[in-house]
Amino acid sequence: EIIVEVVELADVARKGGLLSLEGKEVSNDFLQKGIQLLVDGHDPEVVKSILSKDMREGIARLTIGKAIFLNIGDTAPAMGMIGTLIGLVQMLSAMDDPKAIGPAMAVALLTTLYGAMIANMFALPVADKVALRSEEEARIQSMIIDALLAIQAGQNPRVIQGLLKTYLPASRRASEGEE
Template identity: 60%
Template sequence: GKAAAKAFMFKIEAPEELIEKAVQLGDSARKGGFLALEEADIPNAFMQKGINMLVDGHDADVVRATLQKDISLTEKRHENAIAVFKSLGDVAPAMGMIGTLIGLVAMLSNMDDPKAIGPAMAVALLTTLYGAFIANVIAIPIADKLAIRNQQEKLNNMLILDAVLGIQDGQNPKVIEGILRNYLAQGKREVAGEAA
C-alpha cells in the first residue's frame, strides 16, 4: 500500500535544494543564534527535526545519535518493504504455475466434452500469465524503484545530518556548502551505481 505509493508518488528533494536550505539556515544561525531558526520554513521533516533539536539546545552527541538512529530505522523499514515486493516477485510465477496445474487437472478430469478442452486449457494457462505479469510488471519494478528511493533518501538524510552538525558547530555556511557538495558528488555516484 504505502510503500508502493511511495515508490512512484513521493517526492524526494533534490540534494541541491537541501544544500541551499542548509546554507540559508547556517547563515541565519550565525547571525541570530539557534533561536533564529525556530521560525524557519523547512519543508523536509528530517531537517526540521534536526534544526528543532538545535533550537532546543541538545548537544552534538545527542543530535548525532538521534538522527543516525532515525536514518537507520527508516532504512530498515524501507528494506522490509523492498523484501516484501521481492518475495511477491519470486512467489507470483510459482502461484501462477500452481493455478495452471489445477486448471489442467480439472480439464483432464472432464475429457468427455471435446469442445470444452480449448476454453478450459486457455483458462488454465491464464494463471501462468497472471503470475508472470504480477512478478515482472508490478512486484519486481516496485522493489527496484523502492531500493533506488531508499538509497536516495538515505544519502539525503546523511547530508542533512552533516548539515545540522555543521550548523551546530558554528561552521561558516560556505564551509558547510563545500562539505555537502562533496556529499552530493558521492550521492550521484552511488545512485548511478544502484540504478545500473
C-alpha cells in the same frame, strides 16, 4: 534544493546564533527535527545519535516494504504455476469432450501469464523503487546530519555548501547550491 535551504539556514545561524533558527519553516521534516534539536541546545553527540537512529528506523521501515514486494514477486509465478496445474487437471479430466479442452487450456495458460505479470510488471518494479527510495532517503538524511552538525559547530556556510556538494554526482556539483 536542500543544499540551498541548508546554506541559508547556516547563514542565519552564523549571524544570529542557533536560537535564530527557531520557527524557521523548512521543506524537510527530518531537517525540521534536527533544527529543533539544535535550538534546544543538545550536544552534537546527542543530535547525531537521535537523528542517526531516526534515519536507521526509517530505512528499516522501507526495507520491510521492499521485502514484502520481493516476496510477492517471488510467489506470484509459483501461484501462476499452481493455477496452470489446476487447469491441466481440468483439461485432462475432460479429454472425452473436445469442446471443454480449449477453455481448460486457456485457464492453464492464463494463470501462468497472470503470475508472471504480477511479478514482473508490478511487484518487482515496486520493490526496486522502494529500494531506490530508501537509498535516496539515507543519502539525504546523512547529508542533513552532516549539515546540522556543521551548523552547530559554527562552520562557514560556504564550507558547509562544499561539504554537502560531496553528496552529489560530479555532474551536478557545479550547478547545485548556487541558485
